[in-house]
Amino acid sequence: MLHVAIATRAFRRYSTYRAATLAGIFTNSVFGIIYSYAYLALWDANPTAGGYDAQDAVTYVWLGQALLMTIALWGGGTTDDLAERIRTGDVAIDLYRPVGLVGWYLASDLGRAAYHLLTRGFGPTLIGVLVFHIALPSSVVNAFAFAVSLVLAVVVSFAIRFLVASTAFWLLDQSGVKVMSGAFAIFFSGMMLPLVLFPGWLGTVANVLPWASYVQVPADIWLGKHTGSGLLTALGFQVFWAVVLLATCQGVLRLATRKVVVQGG
Amino acid sequence: MSTDADRHDPTQAGALIEVQDLERTFDVRRRVEGRRRRSREQVVAVHDLTFSVRPGEMVGYIGPNGAGKSTTIKMLTGILVPTGGRVQVAGLDPSRNRVELTRRIGVVFGQRSTLWWDLPLIDSFELLQRMYRIPPARYRENLDRFIEILDLGDQLDTPVRQLSLGQRMRGDITAALLHDPEVLYLDEPTIGLDVVSKGRLREFLRSLNAERNTTLMLTTHDLQDIEALCERVIVIDHGTSVYDGSLAGLHAQGGSTRTLVVDLVDEAPPIDVPGAEVRRVEGPRQWLSFPSDASAAPIVAAVASAYDVADLSIQEPDIEDVIRDLYSRGAQA
Numbered sequence: 259m260l261h262v263a264i265a266t267r268a269f270r271r272y273s274t275y276r277a278a279t280l281a282g283i284f285t286n287s288v289f290g291i292i293y294s295y296a297y298l299a300l301w302d303a304n305p306t307a308g309g310y311d312a313q314d315a316v317t318y319v320w321l322g323q324a325l326l327m328t329i330a331l332w333g334g335g336t337t338d339d340l341a342e343r344i345r346t347g348d349v350a351i352d353l354y355r356p357v358g359l360v361g362w363y364l365a366s367d368l369g370r371a372a373y374h375l376l377t378r379g380f381g382p383t384l385i386g387v388l389v390f391h392i393a394l395p396s397s398v399v400n401a402f403a404f405a406v407s408l409v410l411a412v413v414v415s416f417a418i419r420f421l422v423a424s425t426a427f428w429l430l431d432q433s434g435v436k437v438m439s440g441a442f443a444i445f446f447s448g449m450m451l452p453l454v455l456f457p458g459w460l461g462t463v464a465n466v467l468p469w470a471s472y473v474q475v476p477a478d479i480w481l482g483k484h485t486g487s488g489l490l491t492a493l494g495f496q497v498f499w500a501v502v503l504l505a506t507c508q509g510v511l512r513l514a515t516r517k518v519v520v521q522g523g
Numbered sequence: 524m525s526t527d528a529d530r531h532d533p534t535q536a537g538a539l540i541e542v543q544d545l546e547r548t549f550d551v552r553r554r555v556e557g558r559r560r561r562s563r564e565q566v567v568a569v570h571d572l573t574f575s576v577r578p579g580e581m582v583g584y585i586g587p588n589g590a591g592k593s594t595t596i597k598m599l600t601g602i603l604v605p606t607g608g609r610v611q612v613a614g615l616d617p618s619r620n621r622v623e624l625t626r627r628i629g630v631v632f633g634q635r636s637t638l639w640w641d642l643p644l645i646d647s648f649e650l651l652q653r654m655y656r657i658p659p660a661r662y663r664e665n666l667d668r669f670i671e672i673l674d675l676g677d678q679l680d681t682p683v684r685q686l687s688l689g690q691r692m693r694g695d696i697t698a699a700l701l702h703d704p705e706v707l708y709l710d711e712p713t714i715g716l717d718v719v720s721k722g723r724l725r726e727f728l729r730s731l732n733a734e735r736n737t738t739l740m741l742t743t744h745d746l747q748d749i750e751a752l753c754e755r756v757i758v759i760d761h762g763t764s765v766y767d768g769s770l771a772g773l774h775a776q777g778g779s780t781r782t783l784v785v786d787l788v789d790e791a792p793p794i795d796v797p798g799a800e801v802r803r804v805e806g807p808r809q810w811l812s813f814p815s816d817a818s819a820a821p822i823v824a825a826v827a828s829a830y831d832v833a834d835l836s837i838q839e840p841d842i843e844d845v846i847r848d849l850y851s852r853g854a855q856a
Contacts, residue, residue, distance in 0.1 A: 259653070260650070260653040260654055263649065263650055263653050264650065267639070267642055267646055267650065270642075271641045271642060274641075346635075347635070348635050348636075350597075350602055350635075351630075351632070351635060351637050353602055353621075354600055354601060354602055354621055354622075354624075354625050354630070355625060355654060356622045356623075356625045356626060356654060356655065357654050518602070
């Protein structure tokens with residue numbers, strides 16, 4: 259299986275940077291502690307804000323820290339390689355391989371995400387459990403649903419990052435778009451503040467945008483906020499965005515290929 | 524099978540690469556001074572290009588910068604669509620059957636790598652095996668052979684980014700050949716390599732051609748590559764072929780000359796003998812040129828009988844001069 263081979267190699271590749279991994283876990287934990295106390299103060303003032311209790315809020319903080327690198331919220335991951343290959347023109351080589359680019363980079367990014375989950379994900383979660391006694395999934399079903407939701411979160415985030423990287427076909431450089439997209443992701447994923455706290459129409463809009471798949475949906479599944487058909491709706495929401503965005507990736511790639519192939523460059 | 528193959532021109536039967544009246548133009552927007560809008564301009568990169576290559580040929584494809592070499596190679600590999608004319612490689616239309624064609628051709632770019640930068644060399648090979656679905660036995664056999672000849676055994680576990688340029692190039696060539704391509708395109712394969720590495724690479728390419736009948740098409744600035752490998756040369760300039768034939772014929776075509784270097788005992792006025800003319804005089808040394816196809820013997824005899832000669836030597840024509848000559852004539856035309 260080619261794509262499994264691609265994923266394992268991406269996993270191995272990221273695992274060579276051990277010191278960076280440890281430094282990253284440390285950073286996530288420091289931020290986790292800071293956010294935890296800020297949220298505790300907030301929930302002390304309003305113990306039922308957004309339908310969360312204080313333990314939910316702190317759990318949400320640590321899940322966010324654990325997901326940050328796994329879903330590559332800031333952008334980056336293997337799609338940065340793609341942007342670089344577009345900039346240098348090496349992408350021409352990728353284009354005449356008998357394999358689709360989207361599947362290739364997705365497999366690679368899933369391998370990366372697996373590595374980041376095992377390190378940057380489990381590390382902060384463990385500290386959250388030990389120091390802040392965060393909530394754990396209440397049932398096997400919830401835990402399993404969370405795992406599925408996590409994979410979907412990576413796929414949605416990958417698709418958005420792939421689209422950002424593809425802008426390099428036209429702009430030569432993705433960095434401007436990447437910064438902008440990162441800002442949207444931090445705000446609308448619920449990373450900065452849970453989307454359940456967003457008021458009125460802003461909350462409504464934020465909850466249907468693809469970024470809600472990043473942190474808010476997996477966290478709510480972990481916390482057991484979705485049950486029964488609600489659970490399926492939540493996962494369906496992520497599947498919807500994953501499919502729509504991956505299809506867009508294919509379309510954009512076809513346009514870009516046409517541009518390169520027909521117009522030269 | 525593809526219907527294109529059925530419509531194949533019978534007179535061209537047996538050709539592996541066929542290019543007919545190929546044309547490629549680019550729209551370029553250019554800023555014109557004093558005007559707000561940029562004007563559109565058409566640049567012709569390739570036009571009226573026709574040639575065909577038989578299986579097992581080793582063809583040198585040469586030309587100055589901007590002559591249209593890369594544009595041609597891109598059209599042959601299918602990553603660029605021609606704006607006119609026809610291309611067929613192994614019976615396929617490259618831009619329409621790009622993916623199918625990739626399984627039958629190999630491409631090596633001197634300045635770009637097809638290997639994965641962060642991975643050990645062997646990992647790139649293993650990914651390619653899966654990508655091209657190379658049967659395991661065949662893969663093992665090819666890999667063992669290329670590793671041995673190209674001396675890559677010690678580098679297999681080294682990440683590509685840590686390889687030297689020569690090692691990387693050998694890795695790239697292995698990568699391009701694992702799936703037994705019928706055609707191998709090499710774009711500047713020896714660029715940046717030292718003399719020993721260049722020699723080894725040329726030796727390898729020669730044996731590949733001899734043993735597997737792999738067709739080679741080579742673009743290069745290094746004319747020694749051509750002299751070492753190619754019996755046939757296509758010279759392209761301003762987007763069209765200005766010469767297509769044997770290397771020997773290129774010398775004749777260029778009206779190339781051999782040079783007789785004469786060291787006289789004393790300085791003398793320019794030597795006057797029939798069949799040769801003096802090109803340069805430097806103290807007692809004089810350079811006489813005469814046509815490549817003429818015999819040197821009568822000229823040497825004439826010089827020796829009329830002058831006091833200390834030493835004599837003959838310089839063979841330099842292919843670079845021949846090509847420079849072709850280019851300059853093309854520019855005048």
